[in-house]
Amino acid sequence: MPILEILKPGITTQSSEETVSIAKSLVSELPENSILTLEGDLGTGKTTFVKGLALGFGIHDRITSPTFNIFNCYMKNAKSTTLLHLDAYRLEGNSGIIDELMLEDFMKPPFILAIEWPKLLGPIPWKPTLELTFSIMSQGTHLIRAI
Numbered sequence: 001m002p003i004l005e006i007l008k009p010g011i012t013t014q015s016s017e018e019t020v021s022i023a024k025s026l027v028s029e030l031p032e033n034s035i036l037t038l039e040g041d042l043g044t045g046k047t048t049f050v051k052g053l054a055l056g057f058g059i060h061d062r063i064t065s066p067t068f069n070i071f072n073c074y075m076k077n078a079k080s081t082t083l084l085h086l087d088a089y090r091l092e093g094n095s096g097i098i099d100e101l102m103l104e105d106f107m108k109p110p111f112i113l114a115i116e117w118p119k120l121l122g123p124i125p126w127k128p129t130l131e132l133t134f135s136i137m138s139q140g141t142h143l144i145r146a147i
């Protein structure tokens with residue numbers, strides 16, 4: 001069954017490796033230039049999911065929380081997909097700042113943009129392709145659901 005279908009009712013993962021593997025498998029199902037919003041509290045697995053996306057694209061850079069950079073840009077190779085990872089956590093109270101980030105300059109097709117804490121950005125000028133919510137069911141068991 002496609003991951004996109006599995007994500008609708010929600011999927012529970014038992015480990016970070018499983019979350020990585022779901023995200024990795026999802027990549028082949030995403031249209032070009034996808035925008036993913038990743039919602040959920042601290043430590044629910046958003047960055048872990050982005051690690052899986054990177055692996056799905058064949059990007060082996062270390063994916064970290066772009067806490068100080070606000071966003072990170074990874075490239076598979078000069079011609080192929082760019083993975084943009086934006087973490088809005090530190091932008092709280094600065095909604096409207098999205099225009100100042102000049103993200104569009106990096107959104108050169110084909111790209112995929114993954115946004116953690118999207119609500120803190122205020123209105124996003126693009127319609128997300130996929131909106132995911134992350135939560136913790138019990139220790140080690142996390143739920144990922146498409147909304």
Ligand SMILES: Nc1ncnc2c1ncn2[C@@H]1O[C@H](COP(=O)(O)OP(=O)(O)OP(=O)(O)O)[C@@H](O)[C@H]1O
Nearest residue numbers: 013014015016019042043044045046047048140142
């Ligand atoms: N099933 C699981 N899926 C994902 N992560 C899990 C799972 N079980 C345990 N973990 C752990 O939960 C943590 C998730 O951290 P991660 O940085 O991905 O969260 P986050 O949602 O990005 O948090 P933040 O909002 O602080 O950026 C990791 O330490 C990971 O090892």
Ligand SMILES: [Mg+2]
Nearest residue numbers: 046047065116
């Ligand atoms: Mg994170």
